[in-house]
Amino acid sequence: MPSPPAALLAVGAPRPAAKRQRSGPYTGVPRVRVEVEAGPGDDGELLAARLRLLEGFVGRSELADCATFALQWLGEVLGLAQSICLVRPADEASLFVIGTYGLAGSAVSRFSVSLEDWGNPLVTAFANRKEFFFPAPHSAADRRRRPATPFEDSPFQVLPLGVSGFSEDAFGLLLLGGSAAFRQELHWFTNVFSQKLDQILRQQTLADGDRKQGRERALLYNIINAVTDPILLTDAEGRLLIANARALTLFTASEEESEGRRGAVRMNNMLLSSALSSKAIEETGATRRELLLVNPVDGSDLVFELLSTVTEDARQGSGVVSILRNVTDLRRASEEIEDNYRKMRIAEVQARAESDRLNLIIDSVADPIVVTDAAGATSMMNEPAERLFTIPLHASEIEQRWVQNNDAHFSSFIAGMLVSADQRRVGEIGLSDPKTGEAMPVEAIAGKILSEHGELTAVVTILHDRREAIEKALLYEQLKQASDELERKIQAATADIAQQNELLRRQAIELEQASALKSQFLANMSHEFRTPLNAMLGYTSMLLQGVAGECEPPVKRQLGRIESNGRHLLTIINEILDISRIEAGRMPLQLSTFRIPELVSEVKSELEPIIMRSKLTVTLHLPKDLVPISSDRQKVKQIILNLLSNSLKFTHHGGIVIAAKRNAKERTVTLSVADTGIGIASADQDRIFEDFRQLDNGPTRAYGGTGLGLSICRRLAQMLGGRISVQSQVGKGSTFFLTLPTKGRK
Amino acid sequence: MTTTKSPRPRVLLVDDYPDAREMYSEYLEFSGFDVVEAGNGMEALQRAVDTAPDIILMDLSLPVMDGWEATRRLKADQRTKEIPVVALTGHALAGISEGAKQAGCDAFVTKPCLPEDLVREIRKILDRPSSSSTAKARRSGKHAKTS
Numbered sequence: 001m002p003s004p005p006a007a008l009l010a011v012g013a014p015r016p017a018a019k020r021q022r023s024g025p026y027t028g029v030p031r032v033r034v035e036v037e038a039g040p041g042d043d044g045e046l047l048a049a050r051l052r053l054l055e056g057f058v059g060r061s062e063l064a065d066c067a068t069f070a071l072q073w074l075g076e077v078l079g080l081a082q083s084i085c086l087v088r089p090a091d092e093a094s095l096f097v098i099g100t101y102g103l104a105g106s107a108v109s110r111f112s113v114s115l116e117d118w119g120n121p122l123v124t125a126f127a128n129r130k131e132f133f134f135p136a137p138h139s140a141a142d143r144r145r146r147p148a149t150p151f152e153d154s155p156f157q158v159l160p161l162g163v164s165g166f167s168e169d170a171f172g173l174l175l176l177g178g179s180a181a182f183r184q185e186l187h188w189f190t191n192v193f194s195q196k197l198d199q200i201l202r203q204q205t206l207a208d209g210d211r212k213q214g215r216e217r218a219l220l221y222n223i224i225n226a227v228t229d230p231i232l233l234t235d236a237e238g239r240l241l242i243a244n245a246r247a248l249t250l251f252t253a254s255e256e257e258s259e260g261r262r263g264a265v266r267m268n269n270m271l272l273s274s275a276l277s278s279k280a281i282e283e284t285g286a287t288r289r290e291l292l293l294v295n296p297v298d299g300s301d302l303v304f305e306l307l308s309t310v311t312e313d314a315r316q317g318s319g320v321v322s323i324l325r326n327v328t329d330l331r332r333a334s335e336e337i338e339d340n341y342r343k344m345r346i347a348e349v350q351a352r353a354e355s356d357r358l359n360l361i362i363d364s365v366a367d368p369i370v371v372t373d374a375a376g377a378t379s380m381m382n383e384p385a386e387r388l389f390t391i392p393l394h395a396s397e398i399e400q401r402w403v404q405n406n407d408a409h410f411s412s413f414i415a416g417m418l419v420s421a422d423q424r425r426v427g428e429i430g431l432s433d434p435k436t437g438e439a440m441p442v443e444a445i446a447g448k449i450l451s452e453h454g455e456l457t458a459v460v461t462i463l464h465d466r467r468e469a470i471e472k473a474l475l476y477e478q479l480k481q482a483s484d485e486l487e488r489k490i491q492a493a494t495a496d497i498a499q500q501n502e503l504l505r506r507q508a509i510e511l512e513q514a515s516a517l518k519s520q521f522l523a524n525m526s527h528e529f530r531t532p533l534n535a536m537l538g539y540t541s542m543l544l545q546g547v548a549g550e551c552e553p554p555v556k557r558q559l560g561r562i563e564s565n566g567r568h569l570l571t572i573i574n575e576i577l578d579i580s581r582i583e584a585g586r587m588p589l590q591l592s593t594f595r596i597p598e599l600v601s602e603v604k605s606e607l608e609p610i611i612m613r614s615k616l617t618v619t620l621h622l623p624k625d626l627v628p629i630s631s632d633r634q635k636v637k638q639i640i641l642n643l644l645s646n647s648l649k650f651t652h653h654g655g656i657v658i659a660a661k662r663n664a665k666e667r668t669v670t671l672s673v674a675d676t677g678i679g680i681a682s683a684d685q686d687r688i689f690e691d692f693r694q695l696d697n698g699p700t701r702a703y704g705g706t707g708l709g710l711s712i713c714r715r716l717a718q719m720l721g722g723r724i725s726v727q728s729q730v731g732k733g734s735t736f737f738l739t740l741p742t743k744g745r746k
Numbered sequence: 747m748t749t750t751k752s753p754r755p756r757v758l759l760v761d762d763y764p765d766a767r768e769m770y771s772e773y774l775e776f777s778g779f780d781v782v783e784a785g786n787g788m789e790a791l792q793r794a795v796d797t798a799p800d801i802i803l804m805d806l807s808l809p810v811m812d813g814w815e816a817t818r819r820l821k822a823d824q825r826t827k828e829i830p831v832v833a834l835t836g837h838a839l840a841g842i843s844e845g846a847k848q849a850g851c852d853a854f855v856t857k858p859c860l861p862e863d864l865v866r867e868i869r870k871i872l873d874r875p876s877s878s879s880t881a882k883a884r885r886s887g888k889h890a891k892t893s
Contacts, residue, residue, distance in 0.1 A: 527836040534836065534858035535765040540767070541860050547776045570858060 049077045050188070054636055057196045063087060066200060067099025070193050074176070075101045075109075082177030084150065086113060087161070087197065088126075088170075091204060095126065095173060100150075102177070107150040113173070122147045122173060123156060129160040129170050135179075149383075151177050159186065161194045171201060230304075230324040236317055238273045242610035247324070252292060264296035275306055276320055291324060303328045341585035368463040372414050374456045384465070388434055402432040410444075417446045417459055424448070427464065441466045475600065519584035524575040533573070536565045575708040582715050589632045589719065596660050596669060597622040603657075604638045607648065614648050625658055629669055629742045635716045636740065639724070642709045643673040643736050654733070667742050668722070674735040680728040688726065689714040713738075753821030754763070755872055756780040759801035760790040762808050762818070766857075770803070776842060779868070782795035790821055794826045801868055802854075806835040814849040828872050828874025834859070 053073050061065040067085040074080045082102035086095035095113040113122050125132050135155045138144040141231055149156065154177055162174035174190060221244075224231050230247035243251060251272065253265040273293050291306040304324040312318050327334075343566050359380075362369050368385035370380055381389065389410060392402045409429050417425050424447050431440045446461040521613050540563045543551060551559065581587045600620060604611070611618055640658075647656045654676025680688060710724075717724040721741045728734035757779045761767040764785075771781045782797045785788040788811045795801060795886050805811035808829055813833065820826040821869065833846040836857040 101783045104751050530858050531763055531766065533761075535769055537858055538766070538769040538773070541862060542773055542776075545862070547773060 008453045012629055046185075053077075053189070053192065060196075061200060061203065062205075063098045063197065063200050065195055068101070070189075070196075070743055071099050071101035072191065078182050078189075080176050080178055082154075082156075084108065084175040085161070086111075086175070087201075088115065088171035088203075095122075098172075103150050105150075111150055111589055113147075120147050121145070122149075122175075125158045125160055126170050126173055131160065134158070134181075141741055149175060151175070159190050161190060161197060163192070163194055163198045164276040172197060192425070202280065224560060229326065230322075232272075232320075232322045232324075233311075234276060234320045234322065236319065238276055238320075241319060250324075252295065253296065254282065261296045263576060264294040264299065268293045268296070272322075276308060276322065290327075293324075301328070302326060302402070340731065345387045365462075367465070370410065370461045370463070371460040372461065373417060374418070376411065376414050376418055376459070379458065388431060388463070392434075398437065399434060402437050406431045407433065413444055414446070414459060414461065417448070417461075418456070422448075429463070431463075457495075462507050496508070516584060519580045519586075522576055522580040526573045526580070529573050530570070533566060533570055537563065574704070576714060578712050579708055579715075582719070587597055587719065590632050590634060593628050593630045593637075594633045596626055596671060597624070599633065599637055599659075600640060600671075601645055603637060606641070607644055610645070610648055614651070616648065616651055616653070618644070619655060619657045621657060621659035622664075626662060626669065627742055629740060631720050631740055635720060637718050639738055640671065640673075642713050643738070646736075647673055647675035647677060651675040651733070662742075668739050670737055670739045671737055672737050674733065676733040677719065677731050679730040679734055680726065681730050682728070683724050685728060687725070712715070754778060754780040755800040755868075756782060756797060757784045757868065758784060758790065758793055758797065758802040758811065758829075759804065760784045760787070760808065761805040762786060763805070766805075770861060770864060774865065776846075777861075778864045779865075781854075787813060787816030787819075790814065790816050791823075791826075794820055795823070797824075801827060801872060802829055802836050803864070803868070804831050804851065806833055814845055817846070817849040819852055820881045831869065832867065834864075 035118060035650070053070070055068045056073065057066060060069055064194055070084060071080075079091050080101070083100065085099045086098055086105060087098045088095050093115045095115065097108060097111055098107050113126070115123055117123055121132060121134075124130065133155070134146050134151075136153055136251045136484070137146055141529050143153070146153075157179075158179045159174040159176065159658075160170040161174055161298070162168055162170035174193070176186075202519070220628065223245040225241075225246075227244060228246055230250055231242075231244045232240060232251070233242040240251065248413050250268050251265060253262045257265075271291060271293055289308075291304045293302045293304055294300075295302050297607065304329045305325070307323045307325065309321045309489070310318055311321055324442065341664075359382075362380070362382040364382060365382060368377060368388050369382045370385045370389070371380035378389070384586055388404060389407050391400050395403070409431055411426060413429050426443065426445050429442050429444050431442050432438065433440045441465040444461055444463050447458055448456055449458040449460060451457045453692050473615075540559055542548065544559050546554060578587070600622060604618060604620070643658070644658070657674045658667060658671070658675075660671045716739060722739050724739075725735070725737045726734055757774055759767055759771055759774065759781055760783075761770070762785050765786075766785055771783055774781045782793050782799055784793045786808045788852045790802070790804065790808075791811075793799075804817055806886050808816070813835070817831050817833070820829065820831060830852040832853040832855055833848065833849075833851040834857060835846075853867065853871060855864065859867075
């Protein structure tokens with residue numbers, strides 16, 4: 001027992017106003033003051049008992065040991081045969097038995113009091129620090145009011161255990177069997193016992209806390225050191241109080257470190273101080289800011305994010321906890337991300353512009369265009385496609401169905417395209433016009449768009465309304481049929497015409513042959529006619545000449561008749577021959593240059609005998625300076641001869657005038673033979689130039705002739721490049737005009 | 747009308763039509779010519795060589811040998827080539843006179859031709875200084891042609 005008695009003596013009445021400093025530092029010396037008072041009974045004996053108790057307490061530091069000792073003391077000194085001591089351990093909501101006296105068995109060992117059992121009078125006693133006495137019960141109601149204790153129906157009193165002062169809670173209860181007695185002694189006892197228990201409890205708590213604190217501190221240091229980010233605690237003046245391992249490498253350097261490293265550390269300390277001393281920390285309490293430090297190991301730049309928090313501590317004043325997070329890589333990554341983001345934005349803007357332009361182009365296409373993704377979902381379509389595949393507002397039920405059908409058809413086409421290996425596909429889809437429901441066959445041209453890696457990214461489909469084309473094809477087909485029909489008809493007609501042409505050609509050949517035969521026949525006939533005529537005329541001439549002796553005058557007259565008729569016959573035969581030769585193209589031209597007046601005089605002199613007989617005057621009006629013409633003299637002469645003969649034949653009185661006139665502009669010369677004869681009716685004036693035409697065609701013709709003369713004249717004039725015409729009045733006379741070119745043609 | 751033999755020019759008259767031949771022959775005799783007759787080309791060649799006529803009147807359409815062939819042979823023969831040949835034909839179609847000229851005829855007379863006209867034609871040829879030269883075109887009747 002080494003405790004100084006003074007100390008024990010100092011233990012006296014509690015100082016109710018004194019507040020105990022629970023959070024004060026543990027000094028290791030229990031501050032227990034016990035006031036040793038004189039109790040009832042034998043003072044000397046009592047004092048000795050009290051001292052015994054106090055001495056017993058000194059050596060005991062265990063709760064149970066102390067309690068057992070104390071209760072034993074009660075039983076021995078005060079005669080309390082049964083007693084129980086309960087204490088509430090820290091952080092427990094129940095009172096547990098720590099010592100008993102005079103009681104045994106399971107009833108004691110199991111006994112405890114739950115502090116949450118508010119109806120238990122023991123709890124009331126504990127919570128309110130009140131003493132209770134429970135006498136032996138007289139009734140069931142009394143028994144119900146009693147708490148269940150190992151004392152059962154025996155009377156017992158309850159004393160709360162706790163240090164002095166009302167502000168202190170109780171920490172235990174003392175249950176004492178028997179009637180209430182020795183109040184004064186018990187008061188002293190509970191006071192001393194409580195102080196002892198409190199001391200033990202407190203020591204236990206402190207020891208526990210001490211160990212725990214040491215462990216926790218070590219753990220904390222380990223944790224802090226394990227953190228790769230530097231962590232610092234600085235005081236209000238910026239002095240370093242605590243630093244973890246990482247922080248130490250940045251902010252501390254020993255004397256044996258290199259100068260460069262120490263310089264770097266100094267620099268870092270300066271940078272940190274300036275960062276922490278800035279007002280921002282004080283104002284906001286916790287801040288994030290960037291701090292640029294130097295890596296003392298290799299001198300490289302390190303970027304840290306400085307997170308500072310001001311801590312308030314009543315004992316140690318305010319400090320600043322700083323956590324530095326190395327964001328060098330983060331910063332670089334962030335810069336890179338920012339750069340990438342910027343690039344992406346630019347690309348996005350470009351892509352959007354591209355996309356806008358594409359949309360504009362696609363929308364401007366009249367044919368529907370649909371872009372489908374690899375899953376077959378429509379990712380884009382132009383306006384014409386929207387009309388086909390999206391249900392318009394206020395669409396009727398049937399219109400909706402048309403559009404849905406279109407969508408279904410198109411989807412099945414795309415599905416087919418997606419499963420096939422074809423890069424391109426052209427097909428026809430039977431859609432409906434979303435407005436009218438009319439069948440609308442479209443030609444669909446779909447192409448797959450592949451990524452660089454050959455993955456299908458989209459399918460672009462262009463639809464082309466085939467209705468117009470089909471209609472055109474139909475019209476074309478009809479047109480073609482009509483055209484074919486027409487062609488067939490034309491061919492048939494052409495064949496017909498060709499056949500007719502062939503027929504006509506053959507007929508023409510036959511006619512030509514017949515005409516040639518006719519001409520040949522006529523030529524031959526004229527020859528055959530002339531041979532006997534030659535003999536007849538020859539002999540007649542000889543008879544008239546008296547070759548075989550002179551004839552009597554009547555015979556001569558008769559021979560003259562034979563001769564003149566023979567000559568007439570010869571003329572007829574010659575004319576027929578001329579016509580034949582002209583028709584057979586066997587009348588060649590013999591061009592020469594000659595003078596018209598000479599030719600006319602020649603004709604006139606040849607016809608002089610006839611002129612003399614007719615007693616008509618034939619007058620010539622021929623300019624002397626008339627240009628010579630180039631033509632076939634023989635044929636011109638034949639024409640003039642014929643014209644003059646005709647005039648002489650059809651004129652009975654009056655005269656005949658032959659005139660010539662030149663038309664320099666037309667380069668022609670016109671010769672006219674005008675008579676005062678019987679004339680020709682205007683209706684007949686054209687007909688007189690036809691073959692074998694003599695106007696008086698009756699059996700009793702007044703005038704002889706074959707009627708071939710004018711026909712021959714007209715043909716000859718045409719051969720010579722000229723023409724022949726007539727002006728006439730019946731009864732007054734006729735004028736025939738022969739117009740010839742001054743330069744004849746071959 | 748002379749009776750002396752030497753001054754009478756000799757005419758070889760070739761014609762297959764007897765009436766015409768006799769008529770011209772009678773008139774030529776009457777007009778003072780010595781007439782030798784032939785009925786075809788072959789005969790004409792023989793007579794021309796045998797009788798050496800002053801002039802030959804040659805009808806072109808003849809049996810056995812036609813007038814064109816006969817004329818060619820006469821003109822090819824040294825003995826007869828100097829004798830003028832007058833073609834005499836009833837054929838008046840174009841080309842006949844041309845063919846006659848190519849064959850070597852000196853003149854061309856178209857029938858019908860009155861006897862006196864024929865005589866006039868003969869005299870004209872015979873009166874020319876060079877009896878063998880090509881005769882100048884002279885019309886005999888309306889259709890007579892020479893070239």
